[in-house]
Amino acid sequence: MTDSNQAEFDARDLRRAFGNFATGVTIVTTVDANGVPSGFTANSFTSVSIEPPLLLVSIARTAYGCELFTSSRGFAVNILAQDQRDLSNRFARAGADKFADQDWHAGVSGSPILDQVVAWFDCEHHEQVDAGDHIILIGRVLQYSYNTHAPLGFCRGAYVSFGLTPPMLQMVSSPGSLRVGAIIESDGKILLERNPHSGQLLPPTANKVGDVGTPDSLLGKLASAGIEVDLPFIYAAYHEHSQRFVYYRGELLNIKDAIETGRLHFYDFDHITWEEINDTATIAMLERFIREKRLDNFSTYIGDRESGEIHPT
Numbered sequence: 001m002t003d004s005n006q007a008e009f010d011a012r013d014l015r016r017a018f019g020n021f022a023t024g025v026t027i028v029t030t031v032d033a034n035g036v037p038s039g040f041t042a043n044s045f046t047s048v049s050i051e052p053p054l055l056l057v058s059i060a061r062t063a064y065g066c067e068l069f070t071s072s073r074g075f076a077v078n079i080l081a082q083d084q085r086d087l088s089n090r091f092a093r094a095g096a097d098k099f100a101d102q103d104w105h106a107g108v109s110g111s112p113i114l115d116q117v118v119a120w121f122d123c124e125h126h127e128q129v130d131a132g133d134h135i136i137l138i139g140r141v142l143q144y145s146y147n148t149h150a151p152l153g154f155c156r157g158a159y160v161s162f163g164l165t166p167p168m169l170q171m172v173s174s175p176g177s178l179r180v181g182a183i184i185e186s187d188g189k190i191l192l193e194r195n196p197h198s199g200q201l202l203p204p205t206a207n208k209v210g211d212v213g214t215p216d217s218l219l220g221k222l223a224s225a226g227i228e229v230d231l232p233f234i235y236a237a238y239h240e241h242s243q244r245f246v247y248y249r250g251e252l253l254n255i256k257d258a259i260e261t262g263r264l265h266f267y268d269f270d271h272i273t274w275e276e277i278n279d280t281a282t283i284a285m286l287e288r289f290i291r292e293k294r295l296d297n298f299s300t301y302i303g304d305r306e307s308g309e310i311h312p313t
C-alpha cells in the first residue's frame, strides 16, 4: 500500500490510487456541425442532480475530441453492457474509426445513442467547469432509457464483471453436468412448471440457457410457451456432487396469450402449493425470492444444496 502525503504526487501512482474506486464504463458521444459522430470512453461519469436532472463527465484537455465536446449542441452518455469491452477499447483509442460496425441513432441533441447499451442519457450542456487537466461537462438530461442487462465494470485498470463474480464464474464453468433454471415473476406471481412424470412443481429448467430458436434450451422452452425473458442475473448457483444448478433471475419482456395452456403457469405467491415442490433447496430459493421481491432487494446464493453464502446484487 502506498501512503503518500507529499504535495507533488507521482502522476501514475495517483492514477493508480484513484483507480481503486470501482466504476462503470461509458462512451460519451456527440456530433459535429456536419453530423459526423465523435466519442470517447469515460469512467468519470457521475450522476449529479435529480431536480434538475444533471450528470457530469470529465474530458481530458488533451483528448482529440475536447474542442468539439465543449462546443457541441449537447452530448450523450452511453453506459456499456458487460459484453461491450471491445467497444470500450475502440473508443479509448484516439483516431480510430470508432463508429465502424456500430449501430446507433441520434438522440434529441443529435448525439449518438449506441445500440445494446445498458442505459443512455442524452443531454444538453448545462455548465462546463475548468478542472486542471480536465474539463467537467455538466449535462442536463433531455431523454434517457435503461434496461436490465448487466453493466460493464472497471476497477484498478481492469474491466470487471458485475454479472458474474469469480465464485459464480467457477460454478458456471466447472466440469460436471449443468441444470439451468429461471425465476420469473409477474404481478406477484411466479412461473412454475409441472413435471409430466412426477407431477412436481419446479421453476422452469433445461440443460442449457440456449436461445429462443432451440426448443430444448431454457430460452427456447419459455419462448415456445409464449414467454420472452431476459436472464441478466444469477440468483442461485449450487452444486450437489458433480451436478451444478444455476438459477437466473429473469426479467419478463413479453407474454403471449397461449401461456396458460401447457405445463407452465404463474402461481400467486400466496397460493403456491408448497407440498408439490419436493425439493428443500428449491423451496428455500423460492421463499427467499418472494421475501426479496417484496423488499425489491435481491441477493445471490452460492454454495451447495445445504449451505452457502448470500451475496447482495
Ligand SMILES: Cc1cc2nc3c(=O)[nH]c(=O)nc-3n(C[C@H](O)[C@H](O)[C@H](O)COP(=O)(O)O)c2cc1C
Pocket: 025, 039, 040, 041, 042, 043, 044, 045, 058, 059, 060, 062, 063, 064, 065, 066, 088, 089, 091, 092, 093, 094, 095, 154
Ligand atoms: C475505462 C476507461 C475510462 C476512461 N475515462 C476517461 C475519462 O473519464 N475522461 C477522459 O477524458 N478520458 C478517459 N479515458 C481515455 C479516453 O477514452 C481516450 O483518451 C480516448 O482516446 C479519447 O478520445 P479522443 O482522443 O479520440 O477524443 C478512459 C479510457 C478508459 C479505457
